[in-house]
Amino acid sequence: MTTACAHLALSHPVTPSAEGCEECLRSGDEWVHLRLCLCCGHVGCCDDSPNQHATRHFLATEHPVIQSFEPGETWRWCYIDKLFIP
Template structure:
């Protein structure tokens, strides 16, 4: 946890496996990484969730 920020939910990059926090978290690491690295698709790491999200299309997969 950086700068005392609380992670709400974690997302994992479907291209390389990097883990980052979701858009509901203050730092939005998953979105920032996806757009700067050119790896736009993440999936949820939450128990019981089985979905992916594309940051470019702003859509579930």
């Protein structure tokens, strides 16, 4: 399995925008898991969540790489390459 991704170069240390999904916190909705955009720090909910805000953020911004924002998880995902990065 390839773990190299050219889009990782667009990632850098970020400050999370919120402790939970930014949009769900504003609307009062719930989420399943959280994802952190490694380009800007946006915290959004995963695709198992009703609103899928992490993917919506990617579609709006084209920021390609997210990381799990769950305690103890450090994996990343590239939306463009559809690549899991341990």
